[in-house]
Structures are given as structure tokens and as C-alpha cells.
């Protein structure tokens with residue numbers, strides 16, 4: 001029951017997110033529509049879904065997206081051996097696929113449309129500033145988004161350091177054909193994503209308008225690299241983690257970029273009569289915050 005309530009909260013907040021995103025105009029258009037980014041050319045790899053091996057599938061609870069990770073031979077060999085020493089030339093590609101319910105059997109989630117392609121290309125010298133991986137992002141037509149390429153790569157890399165112990169690669173060996181032994185990666189020395197408490201008073205003025213003052217303490221995600229290198233993808237990717245944190249501590253959970261403007265926030269939502277938490281993403285102070293304020297639960301019983 002709890003699960004379905006959560007799902008309901010997500011579904012109900014989606015139109016709000018869409019409205020919020022449509023107001024964002026901060027990305028320069030000059031970077032959009034190119035066929036190359038960070039030295040990665042989409043056309044060079046476009047055959048990957050048929051010529052490389054599918055290594056794993058993931059499902060994102062936040063976006064409802066299916067993600068299919070493919071690896072070329074070098075990347076696959078390294079991944080399956082449990083090593084993290086990826087040689088130059090190893091490449092991972094990921095297709096992100098939006099989903100929908102099968103209207104004749106709503107429990108079965110079906111693929112709907114491609115949303116984007118992502119690449120990680122190994123070249124230790126060329127991409128030394130992002131730990132040897134070059135990062136590329138393309139829309140379903142193989143064209144770039146309006147993000148400044150090096151900023152984007154830093155944002156990709158910052159989040160991928162969460163799995164530094166796996167060579168910055170999230171995907172783990174899996175075979176759809178045979179049983180695979182999970183490698184014993186060295187556990188990270190400490191979790192990359194740590195939270196601390198702050199008081200309501202310490203929030204920025206914008207956040208004070210959203211988070212009711214009755215919520216005296218807020219969980220804040222502290223990850224300096226990610227805070228310094230935030231892009232829309234960072235905020236979107238962090239939402240489910242923030243929701244989990246908010247639920248676990250019965251308190252709002254916040255990620256605030258170093259510019260103190262862009263943030264992702266999980267706050268109790270009016271949906272579901274305040275019985276659950278929903279997340280809201282905002283990327284600029286210049287939008288109409290009342291949209292969000294109106295959907296926040298003012299009930300301090302949480």
C-alpha cells in the first residue's frame with residue numbers, strides 16, 4: 001500500500017515538474033544540436049545497441065525510466081572480470097527509455113520512447129580531469145543538449161565518483177544468459193553521499209519560502225564535488241535519494257548547489273493528505289515559487 005501511495009505522489013507531482021522545467025532558460029542554446037560533445041561523436045557509436053553487448057538493465061523509480069547499459073568488448077571484458085582497470089578504448093553506452101503502463105494490464109510497465117543516449121569513453125590522458133572517462137550525452141536524434149560540455153562532463157563525473165571503488169562505473173556484471181558471480185569490489189572507505197542536519201534558520205531565503213518553518217530541521221546532502229558541479233541531471237538523479245532520506249528521517253531533505261540557487265528538495269507534499277513525501281526540483285530562483293509552495297504540506301504533524 002505504502003509503495004503505491006509513493007507512486008501516486010510521483011504521478012501527481014509530475015505535471016508540476018514539467019511546468020517548473022519549462023520556465024528554465026539558463027542554458028545557452030549555442031551548445032545544443034551538435035553531433036559531437038567532449039570529443040565524442042554519436043555517429044561513431046550509433047550501432048551500439050546491435051553490435052555491443054547489453055550488460056544490464058536498470059529501472060529508475062524517480063523518472064520511471066528504463067536504462068539499458070551496453071559495453072564494447074574492452075569494457076565488457078574488464079567489467080566481467082571484476083577489474084576496475086579499464087583500458088583506453090573501453091566504452092559504455094546507455095539508452096534511457098521512458099515508460100508507460102500497458103493500458104490492458106497496468107501492472108506491466110512497457111517502454112514508450114527513447115529519451116537520450118549517454119556514453120563513457122575511456123582515454124586516460126585525454127580525459128584525465130574526469131578520471132580517465134570522457135562523458136557524452138545526446139538526444140534521441142543523436143544531437144547535444146544546450147549544456148556547456150565541460151561543465152556537463154564535470155557534473156557527470158562528480159556523481160559517478162559515488163562508485164569510485166567500481167572504477168566510476170555503476171553497472172555491475174550481469175548476464176541474461178548465464179549465472180554470473182558478482183565481483184568483490186573493495187567497499188568504499190566511506191559512503192560518498194553523506195547527510196548532515198541543518199536548522200530551518202540556515203536555509204536560503206528562497207528555501208525558507210518553500211519549507212514551512214514548522215519543519216525545524218532539514219537533512220542536507222553534503223558532497224562538495226557534486227555541489228560545485230551541478231547540472232539538471234544531478235538534481236533529477238538525486239531526487240529518489242532525497243525522498244528516501246526524507247522518509248527515513250521524517251524531515252525535508254535538500255541538495256543545494258554551491259551557487260546556493262539550484263536545488264533538489266524532498267518535502268512532505270499535500271498529495272496523499274500529507275501522508276507521504278514527494279520531491280520537487282527547481283533549478284533557478286527566477287521562477288514562480290508559489291507553484292511549489294502551494295503543493296507543500298503545511299501540516300507539522302510529520
Ligand code: HEC
Nearest residue numbers: 058067092118119120135136137156159169170171234237
Ligand atoms: C547524480 C548522479 C549521476 C549523474 C549526474 C550522471 N550519472 Fe551516469 N549513471 C548514474 C547511475 C546511478 C547509473 C546506473 C544506471 C542508471 O541508474 O541509469 C549511471 C550509469 C551511466 C552509464 C552506464 C555505465 C555505468 O556507469 O553504469 C553511462 C554511460 C553514464 N551513466 C553516463 C553519464 C553521462 C554522460 C552523464 C552526464 C551527462 C551522467 N552519466 C551523469 C548516475 C549519474
